[in-house]
Amino acid sequence: MGLLPENRRSDLVLDPYSLVNDDASLISRRCWSDASVYEAEKQRIFGRSWLFLGHESQIRKPGDFVQAYMCETPVILARSEDGQVHASINSCTHRGLPVCRASHGNTRRFVCPYHNWSYSVSGDLVAIPQEKQVAQCPDKSALGLKRVPRLESWRGLIFGSFNDSIEPLEDYLGDMRFYLDAFLLRFPAGIEFVGSPQRWVIDANWKLPVENQLGDVNHGPFLHAAIIPAEANQEIVDYGYSVVTQPGHGATFRLLPEDAPVESVGWGFESIPGQTGGAELQEYLREVHAQASDRVGPIRARMKGLTYGIYPNLSFLWSNAAFKVSHPRGPGKVEYWSWSVVPADAPAHLKKILRANHTSFFGPGGILEQEDSESWMQQLKGANIGFADDRPFYYGLGLGEEKPHADLPGLVSSTANEFYARAFFQRWRDDLAAEVRA
Structure with a gap:
């Protein structure tokens, strides 16, 4: 099967089999350069695979953290007081700002600089300064940082996945x-x-x-x-x-x-x-x-x-x-x-x-x-x-x-x-x- 010649446009209908032929001996130039291909990659590959986040030696002690990425999504990899490893998306649930701005370190809290919403190392929302001034307080247990749904380690190498049904890492x-x-x-x-x-x-x-x-x-x-x-x-x-x-x-x-x-x-x-x-x-x-x-x-x-x-x-x-x-x-x-x-x-x-x-x-x-x-x-x-x-x-x-x-x-x-x-x-x-x- 040959590859389909196309003018370079990002709005073309995505047909993966027009980009890579049966035995993968021919690879379309669009695989490397087309915006629609990239958008599909984000959802269908990075959204469904195991992605490397870091190594356990980087977060030895409770409170240790490093920043990572899953495709373009910023992630905080951290060890909590109970020794567990957590991966949370680095975006405040209030207005979306990053709550962690250091590449690595040790902390007890991640704090959003905008309104000072404060999160535990495990990603739980623990403090909203403004709630003292309102009658209806929100349920903080529902407003923690979004967790990476799957997190596993092998030989100290830590991987995360947005795909909740992905096979075990091993x-x-x-x-x-x-x-x-x-x-x-x-x-x-x-x-x-x-x-x-x-x-x-x-x-x-x-x-x-x-x-x-x-x-x-x-x-x-x-x-x-x-x-x-x-x-x-x-x-x-x-x-x-x-x-x-x-x-x-x-x-x-x-x-x-x-x-x-x-x-x-x-x-x-x-x-x-x-x-x-x-x-x-x-x-x-x-x-x-x-x-x-x-x-x-x-x-x-x-x-x-x-x-x-x-x-x-x-x-x-x-x-x-x-x-x-x-x-x-x-x-x-x-x-x-x-x-x-x-x-x-x-x-x-x-x-x-x-x-x-x-x-x-x-x-x-x-x-x-x-x-x-x-x-x-x-x-x-x-x-x-x-x-x-x-x-x-x-x-x-x-x-x-x-x-x-x-x-x-x-x-x-x-x-x-x-x-x-x-x-x-x-x-x-x-x-x-x-x-x-x-």
């Missing part, structure tokens, strides 16, 4: 847990998020950063030729795998030989801090790897990760230890958030060294991230070119070459196969179409 993640645990479980105390996320706004569609981190490692030797050495790319060619556990979720990694030296396979060694951070840090990294086989099994101990993705917009960059969220801000703008993660039980002075791994190449000041961001902006321009809607983007590299693997869950292929992106767009298309049919 089922949603499915076999992707196998690949996430290859990283998360190799540290005895797990991981922790360090500091606030780096945040920057890019004139790009939210899906391209997701696609980049879902499995697109083959742009590296070309776009990043000045930084990535030829031998690093050869390792990906020789040992690289791209896996789709279910459409929209994916992991790309190298599976090194059993006799690979620890400096070649162990987490942290390929980073700048791992190479320059000194003998004590390298000894710590050797100790972590010495336990890896017992903690995650012999297959996953040989994994040297690259990029991971959780549908719709969470990414994980293994080598630079960064979790990233691609927050939409319209069809042509994305606010990108990136958190540094470190082993939770590493000595404090080594955590400080390891944190430099996050910003050595990535983040708004990192050279690789700047090159990626420039490409994402240029792609949006390409998606907006007039009289080119009859020439969709081609996603057919490696079509049909993915297959099962004896030791790895999901469908597995070489890293040059664009199956990870085709699977994402098939799920994206079907999610949009499901709401249309309902």
